[in-house]
Amino acid sequence: MSFADLEALGRKLESIEHAIAILSADEATNMPVGGGEKRAESVSFLHGLRHETATAPEIGDWIAKAESEDLSEEQQLALREFKRVYTNATCLPADFVRRKSQAEMRSEQLWRDLRAKNDWANFAPALEGVVALAREEAQMRADALGLAPYDALMEQFDPGNRVADVAPVLEKLKSFLIDFVPEALEAQARRHEARPPKTVKGPFAIEKQRELGLSMMQALGFDFTHGRLDVSHHPFCGGVPTDVRMTTRYRTDEFLTSLMGVLHETGHALYEQGLPKALSHMAVGQARGMAMHESQSLFVEQQLAHAPRFWEWAMPIVATHLGEGALASWDVEDVVAEVNKVERGYIRVDADEVTYPLHIILRFELEQALIGGTLEVTDVPEAWDAKMTEYLGLSTIDNPKDGPMQDVHWSAGLFGYFPSYTLGALIAAQQWQSIEKAMPNVLDQIAAGDFSGVNAWRAENIWQQASRYSTPDLLKRATGETLNPDIFIAHLKKRYG
Amino acid sequence: MSFADLEALGRKLESIEHAIAILSADEATNMPVGGGEKRAESVSFLHGLRHETATAPEIGDWIAKAESEDLSEEQQLALREFKRVYTNATCLPADFVRRKSQAEMRSEQLWRDLRAKNDWANFAPALEGVVALAREEAQMRADALGLAPYDALMEQFDPGNRVADVAPVLEKLKSFLIDFVPEALEAQARRHEARPPKTVKGPFAIEKQRELGLSMMQALGFDFTHGRLDVSHHPFCGGVPTDVRMTTRYRTDEFLTSLMGVLHETGHALYEQGLPKALSHMAVGQARGMAMHESQSLFVEQQLAHAPRFWEWAMPIVATHLGEGALASWDVEDVVAEVNKVERGYIRVDADEVTYPLHIILRFELEQALIGGTLEVTDVPEAWDAKMTEYLGLSTIDNPKDGPMQDVHWSAGLFGYFPSYTLGALIAAQQWQSIEKAMPNVLDQIAAGDFSGVNAWRAENIWQQASRYSTPDLLKRATGETLNPDIFIAHLKKRYG
Numbered sequence: 001m002s003f004a005d006l007e008a009l010g011r012k013l014e015s016i017e018h019a020i021a022i023l024s025a026d027e028a029t030n031m032p033v034g035g036g037e038k039r040a041e042s043v044s045f046l047h048g049l050r051h052e053t054a055t056a057p058e059i060g061d062w063i064a065k066a067e068s069e070d071l072s073e074e075q076q077l078a079l080r081e082f083k084r085v086y087t088n089a090t091c092l093p094a095d096f097v098r099r100k101s102q103a104e105m106r107s108e109q110l111w112r113d114l115r116a117k118n119d120w121a122n123f124a125p126a127l128e129g130v131v132a133l134a135r136e137e138a139q140m141r142a143d144a145l146g147l148a149p150y151d152a153l154m155e156q157f158d159p160g161n162r163v164a165d166v167a168p169v170l171e172k173l174k175s176f177l178i179d180f181v182p183e184a185l186e187a188q189a190r191r192h193e194a195r196p197p198k199t200v201k202g203p204f205a206i207e208k209q210r211e212l213g214l215s216m217m218q219a220l221g222f223d224f225t226h227g228r229l230d231v232s233h234h235p236f237c238g239g240v241p242t243d244v245r246m247t248t249r250y251r252t253d254e255f256l257t258s259l260m261g262v263l264h265e266t267g268h269a270l271y272e273q274g275l276p277k278a279l280s281h282m283a284v285g286q287a288r289g290m291a292m293h294e295s296q297s298l299f300v301e302q303q304l305a306h307a308p309r310f311w312e313w314a315m316p317i318v319a320t321h322l323g324e325g326a327l328a329s330w331d332v333e334d335v336v337a338e339v340n341k342v343e344r345g346y347i348r349v350d351a352d353e354v355t356y357p358l359h360i361i362l363r364f365e366l367e368q369a370l371i372g373g374t375l376e377v378t379d380v381p382e383a384w385d386a387k388m389t390e391y392l393g394l395s396t397i398d399n400p401k402d403g404p405m406q407d408v409h410w411s412a413g414l415f416g417y418f419p420s421y422t423l424g425a426l427i428a429a430q431q432w433q434s435i436e437k438a439m440p441n442v443l444d445q446i447a448a449g450d451f452s453g454v455n456a457w458r459a460e461n462i463w464q465q466a467s468r469y470s471t472p473d474l475l476k477r478a479t480g481e482t483l484n485p486d487i488f489i490a491h492l493k494k495r496y497g
Numbered sequence: 498m499s500f501a502d503l504e505a506l507g508r509k510l511e512s513i514e515h516a517i518a519i520l521s522a523d524e525a526t527n528m529p530v531g532g533g534e535k536r537a538e539s540v541s542f543l544h545g546l547r548h549e550t551a552t553a554p555e556i557g558d559w560i561a562k563a564e565s566e567d568l569s570e571e572q573q574l575a576l577r578e579f580k581r582v583y584t585n586a587t588c589l590p591a592d593f594v595r596r597k598s599q600a601e602m603r604s605e606q607l608w609r610d611l612r613a614k615n616d617w618a619n620f621a622p623a624l625e626g627v628v629a630l631a632r633e634e635a636q637m638r639a640d641a642l643g644l645a646p647y648d649a650l651m652e653q654f655d656p657g658n659r660v661a662d663v664a665p666v667l668e669k670l671k672s673f674l675i676d677f678v679p680e681a682l683e684a685q686a687r688r689h690e691a692r693p694p695k696t697v698k699g700p701f702a703i704e705k706q707r708e709l710g711l712s713m714m715q716a717l718g719f720d721f722t723h724g725r726l727d728v729s730h731h732p733f734c735g736g737v738p739t740d741v742r743m744t745t746r747y748r749t750d751e752f753l754t755s756l757m758g759v760l761h762e763t764g765h766a767l768y769e770q771g772l773p774k775a776l777s778h779m780a781v782g783q784a785r786g787m788a789m790h791e792s793q794s795l796f797v798e799q800q801l802a803h804a805p806r807f808w809e810w811a812m813p814i815v816a817t818h819l820g821e822g823a824l825a826s827w828d829v830e831d832v833v834a835e836v837n838k839v840e841r842g843y844i845r846v847d848a849d850e851v852t853y854p855l856h857i858i859l860r861f862e863l864e865q866a867l868i869g870g871t872l873e874v875t876d877v878p879e880a881w882d883a884k885m886t887e888y889l890g891l892s893t894i895d896n897p898k899d900g901p902m903q904d905v906h907w908s909a910g911l912f913g914y915f916p917s918y919t920l921g922a923l924i925a926a927q928q929w930q931s932i933e934k935a936m937p938n939v940l941d942q943i944a945a946g947d948f949s950g951v952n953a954w955r956a957e958n959i960w961q962q963a964s965r966y967s968t969p970d971l972l973k974r975a976t977g978e979t980l981n982p983d984i985f986i987a988h989l990k991k992r993y994g
């Protein structure tokens with residue numbers, strides 16, 4: 001039976017991906033510096049083996065044959081997702097993939113060097129090469145999938161997301177935020193006047209911060225028999241669903257940044273740990289995509305851990321691990337004001353919940369124009385500056401380092417990926433609304449440190465659904481409606497207005 | 498060029514082995530318990546891939562063609578070793594390997610269960626199956642290699658080791674030890690009377706013990722840019738030469754056991770780190786074999802760290818990390834008496850330097866008889882008891898748990914492996930003698946914590962030679978003579994007489 005062949009292939013791929021995931025986590029957390037060269041050789045070999053195994057020509061025949069086999073509904077969903085992944089993985093010629101990967105590597109190397117030097121002029125030609133290939137790629141993907149070019153790029157990260165649906169949502173959000181950011185800043189200034197911001201009193205021992213993080217992970221439902229927390233330079237959530245490797249980093253002068261990072265990654269980890277175990281070898285059993293994954297981390301970070309009721313429970317936990325002095329003289333309002341600070345800034349990754357979407361919308365607009373051919377790389381700095389000035393009142397024209405050179409994504413050929421971040425924030429808010437409707441006392445549960453209710457809802461409606469449905473279908477099945485920007489807007493108004 | 502094909506294959510194998518080694522080390526040191534099932538699937542897949550890759554039929558053709566290519570002397574040595582490994586890996590039919598592996602797995606499972614129950618009767622039939630297959634295997638290996646059956650088994654672990662050479666050496670050692678053990682015990686009793694044994698005063702914090710171990714590893718030449726020390730239930734030295742993963746375990750009531758374990762594994766680690774880097778993808782660039790590997794760990798543990806001059810340097814290091822109280826009122830003589838304690842016992846892994854070889858010789862004799870068909874499994878308990886009684890004055894007849902059931906090796910099909918342990922001890926002593934001749938002031942260096950001299954000698958004569966020569970040839974090139982039991986005997990007389 002060809003479906004059985006696909007399952008056997010899935011198990012092989014799972015074993016290879018397991019090795020890559022653990023070797024990569026080990027590299028970031030444990031590997032001594034001199035181990036890097038041979039590790040890179042091994043991981044690169046495994047990536048090649050993975051690609052070769054996943055794109056073998058006979059798989060196409062198995063899929064075709066399996067389509068006429070007598071399959072259960074679950075098997076049909078698995079087959080559909082297998083086919084989707086296979087089509088996405090095989091629609092570019094091998095020679096093109098090589099050229100693309102070389103151009104991206106070159107652009108990334110230049111980016112690392114030239115960003116620090118604020119040198120756009122010497123970086124632009126490399127990025128132009130990447131954009132030219134991204135246009136070709138979008139067209140090839142579009143032809144293979146029967147989609148518009150930019151939709152075909154988004155399809156890699158969030159199956160089912162289309163510009164026709166996403167653009168109006170983000171447009172509405174943009175219009176709102178351009179007016180709302182100044183209002184939120186004024187409201188914040190008034191609050192700060194009434195209640196001056198506090199500062200934490202360090203130093204905070206790393207071991208104590210680690211224990212605090214572990215204790216909150218535990219309370220939030222992280223399963224330590226299937227995962228662990230380590231330290232790395234860049235925090236991540238990696239590993240595999242049965243062995244999730246989460247990391248954070250610590251500074252001793254304050255603890256909230258690391259703790260919020262831990263809570264964010266815990267959101268990712270809960271999704272991975274909550275996936276259906278029996279389907280882990282099939283694409284249909286894996287997490288749905290970038291936006292949905294980000295919605296799970298932002299749900300924990302923004303919807304739960306930035307909310308006042310969360311801190312009714314969390315403040316004593318902080319005191320238990322870091323001592324009463326850590327937040328001495330703070331009350332819940334002070335913590336909430338601190339974690340929800342709003343500030344206009346140049347840098348996306350440093351942005352807060354309110355201004356972040358404007359950074360994303362800027363990129364979403366520019367990269368559609370780049371892929372569509374209505375914008376050239378050479379004109380990006382002006383276009384970036386114009387939008388930053390319009391959206392956030394900040395000019396980047398003399399500072400490409402903090403403008404279009406701040407992210408590695410485009411150099412890495414990641415077009416169609418940026419929207420996922422903000423879609424994740426919207427989805428998180430929409431999930432929270434559904435949970436509040438389903439469980440009117442959910443805030444009391446959270447204030448009591450009981451996350452079993454929110455977890456049960458997400459397990460049933462998101463985690464266990466894995467990749468059975470497209471991103472929009474999954475959202476609609478979970479929350480009863482399509483992506484609705486009004487929910488996130490209402491959330492921002494309530495929190496920051 | 499076929500030699501180039503073999504090198505490319507070697508790089509592929511190195512990448513697969515790298516993944517297996519790091520995944521295995523991670524499993525023992527970091528993996529949460531629930532990660533085990535999927536980890537086993539991944540590692541088992543990689544083992545299968547490794548075997549398939551290493552034994553592909555075209556390799557035989559490449560080797561044959563490469564033999565007529567114009568190769569440098571280094572390449573010829575590499576080709577010879579490649580062929581040796583390939584021949585050893587391909588001389589058993591796949592179906593036989595499967596049967597063997599099933600029988601061994603069954604015997605190991607029974608062993609784990611029945612050893613605790615002291616139940617030989619129910620274990621024996623499974624072991625009989627393994628022995629029957631081991632006899633077949635020895636014959637097939639013998640035919641393929643043109644060796645006697647037991648020699649063909651030893652060849653897997655120590656290329657070039659033959660019963661004709663090893664048996665007289667161990668016979669001489671046995672004759673000596675049967676008389677010497679009682680003498681050493683009497684001498685020890687006299688020393689204890691004159692100077693009663695001391696006990697260490699714990700508790701010793703694990704973090705402090707770890708720092709002590711790290712500091713000694715550093716002094717002994719362990720390269721922390723290419724390795725690290727972790728904790729595991731069973732100490733090991735794993736990983737790869739560019740990323741050596743060493744482990745120990747700690748108890749807080751005393752520290753010498755863990756420290757000696759660290760020093761032992763450091764010996765293994767130095768060998769791996771000292772191998773020629775440019776040849777790491779070829780069999781010729783890997784460590785020579787089990788006896789030579791054990792000689793490197795025993796060199797550090799027994800020849801260096803059990804010697805009085807070592808402790809002139811080491812005692813202040815212990816005090817630095819564990820406090821002056823750790824060995825308060827001890828002097829060098831006390832430490833040396835403690836680490837060199839001699840005691841008759843049933844259990845090989847608990848045995849000391851003097852009695853250990855008798856445990857090995859017993860097994861060497863019994864397994865030759867088992868493979869040769871002059872002993873049957875059913876008669877092993879009596880044979881074991883007779884030899885234990887003769888060699889160490891201890892009867893095991895009513896206690897198979899501490900007799901022939903104490904080791905997993907035979908269940909695992911490891912015949913021809915046991916001698917390596919004691920050959921390692923002899924080789925270590927022989928190396929030490931050569932070093933002392935070459936560097937008359939070496940003991941002063943060691944008493945000053947300077948191991949650069951011993952390391953330089955071993956790097957040149959052992960580590961950098963990798964697998965260029967057979968075990969006996971490597972020893973002869975390094976020390977100027979074949980394996981000479983008199984050196985180890987003299988060492989024991991000097992230390993314990």
